[in-house]
Amino acid sequence: xxxxxxxxxxxxxxxxxxxxxxxxxxxxxxxxxxxxxxxxxxxxxxxxxxxxxxxxxxxxxxxxxxxxxxxxxxxxxxxxxxxxxxxxxxxxxxxxxxxxxxxxxxxxxxxxxxxxxxxxxxxxxxxxxxxxxxxxxxxxxxxxxxxxxxxxxxxxxxxxxxxxxxxxxxxxxxxxxxxxxxxxxxxxx
Amino acid sequence: xxxxxxxxxxxxxxxxxxxxxxxxxxxxxxxxxxxxxxxxxxxxxxxxxxxxxxxxxxxxxxxxxxxxxxxxxxxxxxxxxxxxxxxxxxxxxxxxxxxxxxxxxxxxxxxxxxxxxxxxxxxxxxxxxxxxxxxxxxxxxxxxxxxxxxxxxxxxxxxxxxxxxxxxxxxxxxxxxxxxxxxxxxxxx
Numbered sequence: 001x002x003x004x005x006x007x008x009x010x011x012x013x014x015x016x017x018x019x020x021x022x023x024x025x026x027x028x029x030x031x032x033x034x035x036x037x038x039x040x041x042x043x044x045x046x047x048x049x050x051x052x053x054x055x056x057x058x059x060x061x062x063x064x065x066x067x068x069x070x071x072x073x074x075x076x077x078x079x080x081x082x083x084x085x086x087x088x089x090x091x092x093x094x095x096x097x098x099x100x101x102x103x104x105x106x107x108x109x110x111x112x113x114x115x116x117x118x119x120x121x122x123x124x125x126x127x128x129x130x131x132x133x134x135x136x137x138x139x140x141x142x143x144x145x146x147x148x149x150x151x152x153x154x155x156x157x158x159x160x161x162x163x164x165x166x167x168x169x170x171x172x173x174x175x176x177x178x179x180x181x182x183x184x185x186x187x188x189x
Numbered sequence: 190x191x192x193x194x195x196x197x198x199x200x201x202x203x204x205x206x207x208x209x210x211x212x213x214x215x216x217x218x219x220x221x222x223x224x225x226x227x228x229x230x231x232x233x234x235x236x237x238x239x240x241x242x243x244x245x246x247x248x249x250x251x252x253x254x255x256x257x258x259x260x261x262x263x264x265x266x267x268x269x270x271x272x273x274x275x276x277x278x279x280x281x282x283x284x285x286x287x288x289x290x291x292x293x294x295x296x297x298x299x300x301x302x303x304x305x306x307x308x309x310x311x312x313x314x315x316x317x318x319x320x321x322x323x324x325x326x327x328x329x330x331x332x333x334x335x336x337x338x339x340x341x342x343x344x345x346x347x348x349x350x351x352x353x354x355x356x357x358x359x360x361x362x363x364x365x366x367x368x369x370x371x372x373x374x375x376x377x378x
Contacts, residue, residue, distance in 0.1 A: 024301050112301055113213035178344075179345035180344075
């Protein structure tokens, strides 16, 4: 029973995340989340008493955790900061193009659509990006970069991926990823 | 009378643009636009029969035009691609920090919040970014860069500004702009 409950909960978080990536936060109604996750009506407030903002905080946490896991795996396979930068950007590109330019970042809508009516929701974007940037910076430093340089490259890498996700999506052309990988890997090597 | 009409129209576009920059597209109601522009009720559909999506298309056009004007001015004052890149990013940074990290890009919400119910609205993000990227690429080429390199640097510059606007806003820290200027100017020189 606990297993089924947490399964339904997880499905709702995943569905909410997909919808935020496709159309942002405000356009996503709880009824859309229920429909996509095939969860029974009423189960949203059972699992998420805080409603949509609580779902968004969970979706952001899921996104950060997946990003950090992917960064750790990519770092283990990489032999230089430049290779890790490339892997991070290529993962973002693949997610975008595999969805036919429909799915962007989970976090960006929560930042861009802030109406400042939820302190927790307002804080989650900064916390998520900080987690991802710190993970990258840690690996860059482990490859031998000075801590300040590692943080700067991590700041640029995450901003670069966020920006390329937006302009490539709008242009329906992944050239911004090539351009960003080019400038970032030059700085990383 | 025509002057007063177009003045009211322009005020509504400017107000809509500010609101999109602060909280995105879907969270912005036409009543918010009327309130901020101090336009009389009913005047939205007089000036914008297409409603909010038409306002958004106009706001995006205003944004692109201002960006291109700023790029042209910065290019006239610059002596190298690196200086133009820096001026473009510094302008984005100033807009963000002057608003106490509240106002991002006008175009990004229109891309991220697409619900695909307006073809015109769906097209405006790509058209706007293409206009801005082409303006930068033209100036980079005029400074002597090969056309492909100029386009690549312009792609990276616009994506870099978009990404830094999001992560810096979320972090409430403008370090991503320093990081992005650093990597872009290295590639530009």
